Amino acid sequence: MADIKLYGFNMSTYVRTARIGLIEKDIAYDSMPLEMWSEEHLALNPFGKIPVMKHGETVIIESLAIAAYLDAHFGGPRLIPEGAAGVRTMQWIGSFNDSVQSQLNMGVVFERVAKPMFGMETNEETIAENMPKVERMMPVLDAAVANGGHFGGNEPTQADWYFVPSINYAAMCPDTQDLVAAQPNLSDWLGRMNARASVQANVPEMG
Numbered sequence: 001m002a003d004i005k006l007y008g009f010n011m012s013t014y015v016r017t018a019r020i021g022l023i024e025k026d027i028a029y030d031s032m033p034l035e036m037w038s039e040e041h042l043a044l045n046p047f048g049k050i051p052v053m054k055h056g057e058t059v060i061i062e063s064l065a066i067a068a069y070l071d072a073h074f075g076g077p078r079l080i081p082e083g084a085a086g087v088r089t090m091q092w093i094g095s096f097n098d099s100v101q102s103q104l105n106m107g108v109v110f111e112r113v114a115k116p117m118f119g120m121e122t123n124e125e126t127i128a129e130n131m132p133k134v135e136r137m138m139p140v141l142d143a144a145v146a147n148g149g150h151f152g153g154n155e156p157t158q159a160d161w162y163f164v165p166s167i168n169y170a171a172m173c174p175d176t177q178d179l180v181a182a183q184p185n186l187s188d189w190l191g192r193m194n195a196r197a198s199v200q201a202n203v204p205e206m207g
Ligand SMILES: N[C@@H](CCC(=O)N[C@@H](CS)C(=O)NCC(=O)O)C(=O)O
Pocket: 012, 013, 014, 015, 047, 048, 049, 050, 051, 061, 062, 063, 064
């Protein structure tokens, strides 16, 4: 049994982000099942979100805090580097959490792909409201990873592990797949990231 336990399921982009970070740092962990919003879940995270990580008796909520904790307590490549690359990494994680999550993930992909899987009705108005924002966002993401780069700079960082699960979903979603394919740098980056063992280890089963 590993010292680290990660709670949450793989279809969650945030859980996948945490898992990719763990594997990139070569940290063994046990993947723990969790019934969402159960007593057990709310005892671990009163906000009812995943992922939750446990290291011995220490409980860490929030994917960014998990990455910072792993850098502070374990070796391997830094998820949030020092210096300018660290600033870029944090900037992109901030933009992901503030804009990409609401506009692309919840505003379009969740509505179109996830809701029907959960027997819920897609809200077309939400998609229509968010599509122009996603159209504006995509070339910005494309420019960020130009010339064989990454969101943090020359090397992959935790910022990439936030974007990989979401851009893969966007590449499958009927509303956004052409938009992703039309971004040459982003498509190249996605291919490079998807070739990594850490990313291949975490592909969710759909349907
Ligand atoms: N800020 C949190 C966001 C985590 C998050 O939103 N996770 C989603 C799954 S992808 C969740 O737990 N949703 C359940 C809910 O919102 O009640 C983090 O970075 O860990």
